[in-house]
Amino acid sequence: QKELPNFVGLREIYELRAPVLLVVLSACQTALGENLRGEGLMGLTRGFMHAGAASVVASLWEVDDRATAELMQLFYANMLERGMKTSEALRAAQNTIRQRPEWRYPHYWAAFTLQGESQIIKPKTENPRVLSYAKIYVPAIGLLLIVLTWWLLRLRKFRKAT
Numbered sequence: 001q002k003e004l005p006n007f008v009g010l011r012e013i014y015e016l017r018a019p020v021l022l023v024v025l026s027a028c029q030t031a032l033g034e035n036l037r038g039e040g041l042m043g044l045t046r047g048f049m050h051a052g053a054a055s056v057v058a059s060l061w062e063v064d065d066r067a068t069a070e071l072m073q074l075f076y077a078n079m080l081e082r083g084m085k086t087s088e089a090l091r092a093a094q095n096t097i098r099q100r101p102e103w104r105y106p107h108y109w110a111a112f113t114l115q116g117e118s119q120i121i122k123p124k125t126e127n128p129r130v131l132s133y134a135k136i137y138v139p140a141i142g143l144l145l146i147v148l149t150w151w152l153l154r155l156r157k158f159r160k161a162t
Contacts, residue, residue, distance in 0.1 A: 010043070010044065010047050013044065013047035013048060013050075013051060014047050014050055014051065015051075016047075016048075016051035016052075017051060017052060018048070018051045018052045018053060019052035019053075020052065020053050020054070021053075021054050021055070021119065021121050022053065022054065022055050022056070022057070022086060022121055023048045023053045023055075023056045023057070024056075024057045024072070024075075025044055025045070025048075025056065025057065025058040025059070026057075026059065026063075026068055026072050026112075027059065027063075028059060028061070028062040028063050029059060029060065029061060029062060030043075030044050030045070030058040030059050031043065031044075031045050031058035031059055031060050031113055031115070032060065044056075044058065045058050045115055049115070049116060053116065054116050054117045054119065055086055055114055055115065055116030055117045055118065055119070056114070056115050056116055057075075057086070057090060057112055057113070057114050057115075058112070058113060058115070059111040059112050059113075060111050060112075060113060061107075061111050062111075063108075063111050063112075064103075064107070064108050067097060067103045067108040067109065070097060070103075071093050071094065071097050071109060071112065072093075074092070074093035074096050074097065075089050075090055075093040076089075078090075078092050078093055079120075079121055080121070080122075080123050083120060083122075084120070085118045085119055085120050086114055086117075086118050086119060086120075086121065087114050087118035088118070090112060090114050093109075094109045094110065094112070097109040
């Protein structure tokens with residue numbers, strides 16, 4: 001079986017070591033896989049969880065691009081801006097999408113499931129120590145450059161006069 005360039009296959013995913021909190025697979029049918037006797041369902045979700053992901057959001061059927069883009073935007077906003085747990089954020093996003101007349105049918109919003117842990121994911125913030133130094137040094141360096149430029153212009157003017 002010939003692999004496509006820049007394509008990550010299931011084997012590569014199983015070989016990954018990725019201890020991450022969340023993997024989101026927003027493409028079509030990403031929660032599906034092959035049911036192997038004695039192994040169960042072998043697919044992307046299981047592969048990422050084997051690689052170390054605490055949870056995976058994936059889809060059960062073909063999804064609408066526009067509805068999915070809106071759903072994911074709401075999901076991330078609920079999680080990262082409103083501080084909701086992953087399961088709460090997904091459910092709230094789905095409830096919001098289904099209120100819209102053009103996307104009210106489950107086909108548009110119910111394909112996505114969360115497998116694994118539901119947890120609060122906080123975005124990484126800037127190092128407060130570095131940020132406080134930046135607040136002091138950036139304006140000071142700017143002021144120094146202004147004074148230096150003014151001094152060089154005065155020096156040039158003085159040299160032309162003599």
